[in-house]
Amino acid sequence: AQTVTQSQPEMSVQEAETVTLSCTYDTSESDYYLFWYKQPPSRQMILVIRQEAYKQQNATENRFSVNFQKAAKSFSLKISDSQLGDAAMYFCAYRGSGGGADGLTFGKGTHLIIQP
Amino acid sequence: NAGVTQTPKFRVLKTGQSMTLLCAQDMNHEYMYWYRQDPGMGLRLIHYSVGEGTTAKGEVPDGYNVSRLKKQNFLLGLESAAPSQTSVYFCATLGPTSGEQFFGPGTRLTVL
Numbered sequence: 201a202q203t204v205t206q207s208q209p210e211m212s213v214q215e216a217e218t219v220t221l222s223c224t225y226d227t228s229e230s231d232y233y234l235f236w237y238k239q240p241p242s243r244q245m246i247l248v249i250r251q252e253a254y255k256q257q258n259a260t261e262n263r264f265s266v267n268f269q270k271a272a273k274s275f276s277l278k279i280s281d282s283q284l285g286d287a288a289m290y291f292c293a294y295r296g297s298g299g300g301a302d303g304l305t306f307g308k309g310t311h312l313i314i315q316p
Numbered sequence: 317n318a319g320v321t322q323t324p325k326f327r328v329l330k331t332g333q334s335m336t337l338l339c340a341q342d343m344n345h346e347y348m349y350w351y352r353q354d355p356g357m358g359l360r361l362i363h364y365s366v367g368e369g370t371t372a373k374g375e376v377p378d379g380y381n382v383s384r385l386k387k388q389n390f391l392l393g394l395e396s397a398a399p400s401q402t403s404v405y406f407c408a409t410l411g412p413t414s415g416e417q418f419f420g421p422g423t424r425l426t427v428l
């Protein structure tokens with residue numbers, strides 16, 4: 201079974217600074233998807249960024265980018281120019297290539313605090 | 317276009333009571349999922365459906381049943397609620413091309 205590990209239960213960053221959230225995963229598959237989801241206090245799950253394993257180029261979405269290291273099974277999220285609205289729980293998630301039969305496997309999350 | 321909706325948003329049950337959570341989607345997605353989220357944990361897959369009339373077990377299926385009689389609805393049932401089922405429950409669908417899952421707003425269930 202796949203596992204996803206987020207080793208940082210909580211991170212704190214000053215507003216406008218850059219922060220990196222770590223994620224490692226374990227899988228025997230070669231083709232899969234990786235995601236970062238944001239969960240604010242409203243508890244709504246919001247997709248931040250996604251990465252297909254077959255793509256070597258790291259995904260970026262505005263201030264959010266990933267460092268995808270396939271061989272190391274590492275998938276970190278970098279948030280640039282942190283804003284107060286970025287404060288939330290962040291979950292790393294994995295989905296295999298088994299079509300829709302693969303649900304997401306989540307890490308335990310990182311609580312991100314933005315200091316004004 | 318409401319996306320994924322869940323009913324109810326909050327519920328309190330006594331041990332042994334039964335209830336059904338409703339998930340509805342208007343995106344015509346084939347795949348639907350039920351997850352639970354416990355404190356300090358990420359979401360864990362309970363059951364899923366790959367299409368109307370089909371269901372399958374996920375990681376933590378015990379104590380739950382599901383049905384997908386209509387493509388747009390996915391029901392999660394608790395026949396005899398236990399305190400261990402106190403959790404936040406999320407429904408999700410799978411987009412057809414992006415691999416992204418779209419989540420409902422969640423249901424907070426407390427079993428006393």
